Amino acid sequence: MERALGAETISLLRKQLDFWQRAGLDSLIEEWRHKQLARMFSLSEFVKLMKFRFTRWYNRKTGRKGGLWESRFSSTIVEEEERALRTMAAYIDLNPVRAGMVADPADYRWSGYAEAMAGKARARRGLVRIIGQMAWPRETAAGAQPWGGSAFPASVERRALVFYRAILGGQGTARTREDGSVVRRGISEKTRERLTTPNERRLAAEVLTCRVQHFTKGVILGSRAFMDGWFAEHRSIVTGRSRTERQRGSKPLGRPALRGLYTLRNPRC
Numbered sequence: 088m089e090r091a092l093g094a095e096t097i098s099l100l101r102k103q104l105d106f107w108q109r110a111g112l113d114s115l116i117e118e119w120r121h122k123q124l125a126r127m128f129s130l131s132e133f134v135k136l137m138k139f140r141f142t143r144w145y146n147r148k149t150g151r152k153g154g155l156w157e158s159r160f161s162s163t164i165v166e167e168e169e170r171a172l173r174t175m176a177a178y179i180d181l182n183p184v185r186a187g188m189v190a191d192p193a194d195y196r197w198s199g200y201a202e203a204m205a206g207k208a209r210a211r212r213g214l215v216r217i218i219g220q221m222a223w224p225r226e227t228a229a230g231a232q233p234w235g236g237s238a239f240p241a242s243v244e245r246r247a248l249v250f251y252r253a254i255l256g257g258q259g260t261a262r263t264r265e266d267g268s269v270v271r272r273g274i275s276e277k278t279r280e281r282l283t284t285p286n287e288r289r290l291a292a293e294v295l296t297c298r299v300q301h302f303t304k305g306v307i308l309g310s311r312a313f314m315d316g317w318f319a320e321h322r323s324i325v326t327g328r329s330r331t332e333r334q335r336g337s338k339p340l341g342r343p344a345l346r347g348l349y350t351l352r353n354p355r356c
Contacts, residue, residue, distance in 0.1 A: 134160040169219035176200075176217050176251075177258045184259060185272050192255055192274070193297055200255065203248055204297040208238075214247040215239045222247035249285050256282030314349045 107115045126132040142155040165175050176199065183195035193204045202210035215222050222243050239247075259282075261273030274282070281289065 130162055131160065169217065172217045173251075173254055174258075177254050180255060181259050181274075184274055187272055190275060191278050192259070193293065200251070201297065203251075204294055206294065211244040211248065212239060214251050215243055218247040218250045221250050245287075245290070249290065252282040252290075253285070256280075309349065311349050 104116060104119070107113075126136075138156060138160065145155060146152060163175075165171050180192045180195075180198050180200040183189045183198065184192055189195045192198065193201050195201055199210050199213060203214050222239075223246070256274070256279045259274040259279060261269060262271040263269055273279075
């Protein structure tokens with residue numbers, strides 16, 4: 088709790104609780120306790136506290152004043168239905184494009200789509216659930232599969248990724264006025280065509296590119312022998328349990344296109 092609120096706030100809170108206790112105001116202590124329990128399960132309260140604490144820290148660090156975010160936090164309840172989930176997911180993954188931060192949604196490292204393109208299993212499983220039945224072969228009923236949602240065949244994950252890319256391409260078009268001025272940014276026609284045209288070889292090449300973007304991020308890359316040798320020699324700089332318990336320094340970069348290459352950590356797009 089101290090890490091969330093800060094030592095100064097915790098100190099004042101303890102003094103307040105001690106005062107109530109000495110004054111015999113147990114009802115106020117109980118009221119405060121119930122409020123804290125209610126806040127523990129409130130997303131709105133969590134985000135409110137997080138934004139307040141971060142703004143306060145950032146302003147002190149940079150010498151600025153005032154709010155840091157343009158608008159208040161808001162949340163939307165989304166029905167767990169494929170069409171609704173697809174619409175919301177595409178909206179989120181296209182936000183960096185709309186903001187002019189990237190030209191291709193896969194170039195924004197901190198998105199679910201980029202994670203799926205980088206080969207992250209959890210992100211790809213999420214796409215399978217979002218795409219739903221379309222990710223499965225026609226003769227197969229997704230609900231009858233024995234995987235139970237914890238894992239899916241690689242072919243199904245690739246199919247879900249292809250369908251989702253097409254959705255991004257379709258929803259990512261720019262909106263313009265009659266005079267040609269842009270109302271809402273979008274992806275270029277070239278990018279849209281690439282996303283909406285199924286091509287296994289092209290997709291594999293893009294996945295490879297996405298996986299190896301970390302080449303310029305200072306990450307070690309090479310064979311298993313090279314990685315394990317480097318790790319053994321520099322184990323002292325590794326933090327946490329890995330320093331004493333980790334046996335190998337190498338982690339496979341991916342398969343099958345990147346088979347034989349290893350890195351010190353799981354790559355992130």
